[in-house]
Amino acid sequence: MVKYIVKRILLAIVTIWAVATLTFFLMNLVPGGPFLSEKAISPQATAALEAKYGLDKPMYQRYLTYMTDALHGDFGDSLKQRGRTVMSIIAMKFPVSARVGGISVLVALILGIPLGSIAALKRGKAADSVISVIATCGIAVPSFVICTVLMYFFGVKLGLLPTMGLQSAKHYIMPVIALSFYPTAYIMRLMRSSMLDVLGQDYMRTARAKGLAGGKILFKHALRNAILPVVTYVGPMLAYTITGSFVVEKIFVIPGLGGEFITAINGRDYTLIMGTTIFLATLVIVMNVVVDIVYKIVDPRIKLK
Amino acid sequence: MKENPLSFQLKLNPEDFLPATDEEKQSQIIMRESVSFWKDGMRRLRKNKVAMVSLVVIIVVMIFSFIVPSFYPYTYKEQMKGANNLAPMQYSAEEQARIDAGEKVFPHIFGTDKMGRDYAIRVMMGSRISLLVGLIATCIILVIGSAYGSIAAFFGGWVDLVMMRIVDIIYTIPDILLIVLLSFSLKAPLSNLATKPGFHWLNTVGENLVSIFVVFALLYWVGMARMVRSQVLMLKESEYVTAARALGVGNGRIIKKHLLTNCIGTLIVTTTLQIPSSIFTESFLSFLGMGVAVPLPSLGSLASDALNGINTYPYLLFIPAVLISLIILSFNLLGDGLRDAFDPKLKN
Numbered sequence: 001m002v003k004y005i006v007k008r009i010l011l012a013i014v015t016i017w018a019v020a021t022l023t024f025f026l027m028n029l030v031p032g033g034p035f036l037s038e039k040a041i042s043p044q045a046t047a048a049l050e051a052k053y054g055l056d057k058p059m060y061q062r063y064l065t066y067m068t069d070a071l072h073g074d075f076g077d078s079l080k081q082r083g084r085t086v087m088s089i090i091a092m093k094f095p096v097s098a099r100v101g102g103i104s105v106l107v108a109l110i111l112g113i114p115l116g117s118i119a120a121l122k123r124g125k126a127a128d129s130v131i132s133v134i135a136t137c138g139i140a141v142p143s144f145v146i147c148t149v150l151m152y153f154f155g156v157k158l159g160l161l162p163t164m165g166l167q168s169a170k171h172y173i174m175p176v177i178a179l180s181f182y183p184t185a186y187i188m189r190l191m192r193s194s195m196l197d198v199l200g201q202d203y204m205r206t207a208r209a210k211g212l213a214g215g216k217i218l219f220k221h222a223l224r225n226a227i228l229p230v231v232t233y234v235g236p237m238l239a240y241t242i243t244g245s246f247v248v249e250k251i252f253v254i255p256g257l258g259g260e261f262i263t264a265i266n267g268r269d270y271t272l273i274m275g276t277t278i279f280l281a282t283l284v285i286v287m288n289v290v291v292d293i294v295y296k297i298v299d300p301r302i303k304l305k
Numbered sequence: 306m307k308e309n310p311l312s313f314q315l316k317l318n319p320e321d322f323l324p325a326t327d328e329e330k331q332s333q334i335i336m337r338e339s340v341s342f343w344k345d346g347m348r349r350l351r352k353n354k355v356a357m358v359s360l361v362v363i364i365v366v367m368i369f370s371f372i373v374p375s376f377y378p379y380t381y382k383e384q385m386k387g388a389n390n391l392a393p394m395q396y397s398a399e400e401q402a403r404i405d406a407g408e409k410v411f412p413h414i415f416g417t418d419k420m421g422r423d424y425a426i427r428v429m430m431g432s433r434i435s436l437l438v439g440l441i442a443t444c445i446i447l448v449i450g451s452a453y454g455s456i457a458a459f460f461g462g463w464v465d466l467v468m469m470r471i472v473d474i475i476y477t478i479p480d481i482l483l484i485v486l487l488s489f490s491l492k493a494p495l496s497n498l499a500t501k502p503g504f505h506w507l508n509t510v511g512e513n514l515v516s517i518f519v520v521f522a523l524l525y526w527v528g529m530a531r532m533v534r535s536q537v538l539m540l541k542e543s544e545y546v547t548a549a550r551a552l553g554v555g556n557g558r559i560i561k562k563h564l565l566t567n568c569i570g571t572l573i574v575t576t577t578l579q580i581p582s583s584i585f586t587e588s589f590l591s592f593l594g595m596g597v598a599v600p601l602p603s604l605g606s607l608a609s610d611a612l613n614g615i616n617t618y619p620y621l622l623f624i625p626a627v628l629i630s631l632i633i634l635s636f637n638l639l640g641d642g643l644r645d646a647f648d649p650k651l652k653n
Contacts, residue, residue: 011470011473011474011477012477014474015474015477015478018474018478019478022483022486023486026486026487026489027486027490028570047383110504135636137630137634137635138639139631139637140581140633140634140637141603141630141633142585142588142592142629142630142633143589143636144588144589144592144605144608144609144626145608145629145630148608148622148626149623149626151615152615152619152622154614156615188438200458213544232611239479240330242479243479243480243481243482243589245482246593247589247592247593250593261485262593265485265489265595266594273485273486273489277482277483277485277486280482281478281482282481284477284479285477285478288477
């Protein structure tokens with residue numbers, strides 16, 4: 001077990017390092033550096049700027065400096081937002097995204113698990129067909145389609161919900177629906193198939209033969225086993241929520257990290273792009289490791305390789 | 306003749322050597338042709354109504370995006386004066402005058418956009434781009450993934466170990482972030498390349514699209530590689546592989562001829578299910594403005610452009626939005642159907 005955890009963490013560290021290195025060199029591929037797009041500036045000013053940001057040093061030295069700084073949580077200053085460090089921007093924007101994303105993940109789990117179970121228990125009945133159709137359609141609809149359709153009907157046509165910002169609880173409704181739509185559909189499908197699998201197992205028959213009450217069989221024997229695949233999905237779901245937030249935050253004008261990332265790309269704010277990428281990648285990778293380890297602990301049947 | 310009890314001689318019966326009677330010959334005739342893998346799969350697929358409907362939808366969408374634009378009276382970049390923001394089936398003043406004069410004017414089925422371009426042809430071109438991206442990206446993934454997975458599984462040992470660790474690392478990298486980064490940093494080198502002779506096509510395709518392909522080639526094959534690896538691991542223990550090796554067949558030929566052809570079911574299913582996810586990613590990127598180059602439309606960028614006029618011209622948004630969902634849904638359902646037909650074991 002310890003060996004597995006150590007191996008997993010080492011792999012994660014290598015991955016994070018690979019992402020950071022890749023990010024650094026990709027950003028340096030852009031010719032002329034970040035100051036090219038500005039108006040014509042004197043050579044002295046360019047030199048001064050380059051000296052300030054350390055761009056006059058050779059590549060490997062810059063790489064080492066960037067990596068050591070990044071290890072200390074310092075991603076440098078934002079190039080466009082004067083006088084603010086990348087870390088302070090992330091620290092300010094990320095909680096907003098995390099709140100919306102967290103609520104969406106919870107909604108997906110709360111809706112997806114029971115609905116998927118119901119579909120499996122009522123296999124072949126009307127409830128099953130309805131849930132299956134919703135689930136199949138749900139994974140086929142891109143998040144921007146859901147966002148725009150929601151916005152048109154509830155925001156524009158009916159005027160029920162506010163279309164931008166995050167000032168009140170009401171503001172959360174549409175972004176959360178848009179963000180949790182795909183994961184909910186996916187969990188429903190996952191839960192349905194794993195529940196069907198579990199229901200066919202021998203121990204279910206044994207439990208019924210022992211005369212256990214239906215509820216007890218369902219919660220103690222079926223659900224606990226069927227829920228395991230959903231646990232593994234939490235990692236990818238998180239990655240999805242983060243990338244999904246790019247679109248959702250852009251459309252609903254939410255002051256979160258996803259929207260900030262898009263703005264940084266359009267504004268060519270190199271340091272902010274690099275910092276955000278490394279931060280988000282690290283987050284996803286770390287969460288994946290945690291989920292994997294939790295999964296191994298929760299399910300002792302899985303042999304540790 | 307005296308029989309030796311220790312003799313190995315067979316006791317032959319002369320009657321066994323008589324010519325076969327007609328009745329006996331009859332039993333040797335194959336009444337029904339043996340059902341091949343393909344026929345069996347196709348038969349099962351044909352019975353699956355949902356998959357067949359999706360197949361029809363896909364074919365119709367393909368006809369509309371690849372064939373119809375070639376004889377459609379408008380082009381996707383033609384801007385008509387005075388025909389801005391027409392509602393579906395509406396004519397501009399100039400066109401109305403021509404109709405009154407007795408001329409025939411092809412209607413704008415989906416209206417026009419704010420630049421006065423016929424929206425129907427733009428949607429068709431958009432779905433052409435989306436489908437092309439899905440198909441080309443999937444081909445790249447198929448080639449790289451199956452080669453990588455089969456090599457890792459076939460050679461096993463430390464080769465497998467190292468190759469699969471690389472897959473593990475790539476698997477955990479959040480792909481969208483990397484696509485964004487790559488499309489950003491590949492822009493300049495690619496536009497440099499586009500000015501060189503022989504690479505002018507890069508301008509029409511757009512640097513972003515090329516970098517999307519690069520990213521697919523770099524990152525997305527890992528799922529396919531894992532799938533193929535697990536299949537090949539199982540297949541390489543089969544007798545026919547041993548037999549082939551005994552005959553002196555080289556490794557490359559065994560992989561190509563014996564292993565990959567035998568996991569064709571898995572390959573078909575994984576490939577079909579990969580197409581919608583590639584289209585999904587492309588539309589997502591186009592929506593964020595990181596997809597195809599400007600005059601070319603893609604369903605994602607059409608939806609993105611229409612977002613500003615959502616109050617007044619909602620149909621400009623809904624048409625591409627519905628179409629992209631329909632394409633992804635059909636490919637998903639067809640993939641599910643193919644899985645049931647060709648690879649029933651895969652179904653969980």
